[in-house]
Amino acid sequence: MSHAASLNGAGRVLGFGPAAQANRRGRAPAGLIGAAAFAAVLVLLPILVTVVQAAGVSAQGAVDLLMRPLVGRLLVNTVGLVVAASATCAVIGTATAWLVERTDVPGRKVWAVLAVAPLAIPPFISSYAWVSLSNGLQDFGGALLVVTCAYYPLVYLPVAAAMRGLDPGLEETARSLGHGAWGCFFRVVAPQLRPALYGGVLLVALDVLIEFGAFALLRFRTFTTELYAQYRTGLDGPESSVLALVLIALCLICVVGELSMRGRARYARVGSGSRRIAAPVSLGWIRQPALLAFVALTTATIGVPLGMIGYWLMQHAQAATSPVAPSWPALFDATLASVGYGLAGAAAALVLAAPVAYLATRYPSRLSIAVERIAYLAQGVPAIVVALAFISLTVQTIRPLYQSAALLVIAYAILFLPFALVGVRSALAQVQLGLEEAGRSLGLGWFGVTVRVLAPMAGPGVGAGAAMVFVFVATELTATLLLAPIGTRTLATEVWANTTSLAFAAAAPFAAMMLAISLLSTWLLAHRFGAAAFPVRV
Template sequence: MAMTQAVQPVIRPATQPTTPARHVTVRGRASFWLFGAAACVALLVLLPLAFTLRQALGFGAANAAELVFRPIVGELALNTLMIVAAATVTSAIVGAAAAWFVERTHLPGRKIWAVLAAAPLAVPPFITSYAWVSFSESLQDFNGALLVVTTAYYPLIYLPVAAALRGMDPALEETARSLGLGPWTRFFRVVLPQLKPALLGGMLLVALGTLSEFGAFALLRFRTFTTEIYAEYRLSFDGSGASMLASILMLLCLVCLALEFRVRGLSRYDRMDRGARRAPARYHLGWGKWPVLASFAGLTLVTLGMPLGMIVYWLLQHGDAAITPVEVSLPLVLDATLSSVGLGLAGAALTTVLALPLGLLLARHPGRIATLLERIVYLAQGLPGIVIALAIVSLAIQALRPLYQSAALLVVAYAILFLPLALVSVRAALLQVEPRLEDAARSLGLNRWQTLWRVVLPLAGPGLGCAAALVFISVMTELTATLLLAPIGTQTLAMQVWADTAALAFAAAAPYAAILVGFSLISTWLLMSLFGKTAVLGATS
């Protein structure tokens, strides 16, 4: 009897489910609202894509066949496939080689070269094309296009491959060396398979970026699907023919995604035991360091020196130095700067806010539905901006006429285009916030909105700032959607560079290009600073 009385106080609290049940119910209501908000965000992204497909399907079989089977479409397809394949392979070679020499060799000044190798991301491709076109008109067509997109996009491969090399277990190479494998054999049989996810992911980004590139190709007079879609829209203004071509471009993007998934396969590359972190062995270059240094210097000259040098050169020229003089005044430059900054801030704010519910859902309530909504949002990253912008234009004309040619519609287009970029940072930041802190705040009487505002958002602040900075950079340098959706009379820095360069007014475009590159460099520095704070936060959580 005494034993029973002694045991009962221990058993009774475990059988009382009142507090946990109330806790689960509150979380259930919170997840319901999160699911609803996240679903609305996903539908917002899906709407222009579905509208494009509906418009293309309603084009009519005869009209579609007449449009698709024109000789010009075959030429566009050939140009597009050639530039995508060449740019992807060239960027992979340049990016992977740069990452290898920086991370795995005793390269003199490798920390400086590491920064310079990633810096071209701050220079938009159409700014690079402006520099090369103003230097020599002979660098147009395919060769100029390949040069521009390679120098602009190879950091998308360099960065993930460099990160993969830093995180690779040195024991793999040490074991291969103990088995008698030489340096080249170790690289192709041990190192390269470990780099496969990073390399293929970067190549996919380069391929999709090249498919969706418009401004650089338009300035270089290189015709692809993106340039022809824009021309078709400007000629007809009904959007039907352009939507048909946009559907073909969407199909090419989906083919790229399928190929990347097929090549990558379902292989796993994670380690069961991380063990002690050790620095990998670095190779001595010997006399080979001189050609490697010369290659890095040449790469920096082409990717950074040429664009920045030509901008400075044209800034020092008078207005009549442009082949087609265009008057440049301080009010015009100031108006374009204010418009770009205003749209950038508005786009960054709206995109970050829209990414919050889906980020919270993925961080706190992961599951099949959350993953499906995430994949829908990522569709925007895999499709060209001109396709989404054209769909929004047609949708506004047919169903949302009051919003047509409004700044609000342009900001919504920015949010749809760059939501995947914000979601990556927002989700990572929210995952670093310890859920027990939210439970403690709720136990102190705070409701879910107060907990979100006073606990979650301050802790995730650096990551949210990182997302906003990334979107701000993208909006400032965005060209396609801005050309199609900007209200009449609105001029941004990117639009001015494009218009003046198209008119061969290189000196007139220089001030806008200089300000745009300056904002990109400052935003990139801010982005890296916030990324560093996020990393510190994750390490201390």
């Protein structure tokens, strides 16, 4: 850090200001462009394979396929659940953010932490808990309950951050003009929250569209579960690719729809002003109902998964009589496999993200923007589409990669590239270009600059991105089920195998271990990397 500080001073002396940096930007090295383009091609590859396979279906055949009653049912289930989940998450997330950030509800700091905690619980673990509690939840209502409990924090986090950044003077001015509390909220606060709210709702919609494990355990049929069923029955082919294209199209519609709703409205203030904390709104008689609502929400999102896992852990007799009874060696092997794939997936995602992030931050151009946007496109490509495309590609063209650990790691890197890219890009953006140039002027090569300049300053952000990818890979189910080498057992696949055979007690140790890894990783992410992991205070 001291070396980086000395380079910072050297940069100021040599005139490495923003204007000078902009004037000296040249053409990006061919190797950097090639590495970034390779990452973009990998993201596009599953989509291109799906399109090529779908092209094997005639126009009339595609129409006949899409006009089947089954497809209509899948469309109604999928779109209906996306709309319902987006609406419920928007309401719950915004209400929770307002109560935590702007009211005098008791225990605000505790509720702020508990409101984020559901993100550490994989949706199919929540589904396992609710299904083992009651089989009556295997319908639309159960699916809506599970995804709402799992994804409402995606709305809460950005909306809470936006509320903290609002100028209290706007509300004070509105009240001085005669607006009450509700009028002030809907006419002044709510419009300022639109970018954060729309962004959160978009994430909810995309996650619901690509979710598989939770819906499969709930026996709720969507496009993802139908694609998996066709693969398992040997019916996956050009017709399945057509259904996959419908799923990709729905994801793109969500992205375009969010951009259209956001529009070109501007929400920034002219001046920075004086940062003040808004005075908490007194809830009055609503305080107790609000407190009870927090308790109910925490019970549904955290209490039920933890409680049901604890309950089934105590059912030793049922676990022992299960056809797939758990054992300590099996638990150890599954844990080792999950951690190993998590580390490998995180490393691979960083390798793909690094050149894209460096190109975007150091050589901004139309090319770098296009490459970066393609990389983020991976967020809207369902894991089952990526897995099925890779299966077809390796069976027909690259057979040595079929059902190999390398192929699974590549799939992880593609699926979670956006999370790694966010961390690496934000970290590199905070390192001045002048520091690197000062290091080179002092005789350091590219490796020395990376180790002695970039690593100390960008390390926390890069580590945060890697930690996020590790959490998602270690708990990933869909791609692991389809692409894992024969005999590979992870914690997620063990939970799946036991739960689908209704062996809830046998699944409990694996679910508990997966939950422990997820919660521990999330805690380390928040406390070890701090602001690099969470740019806004939680």
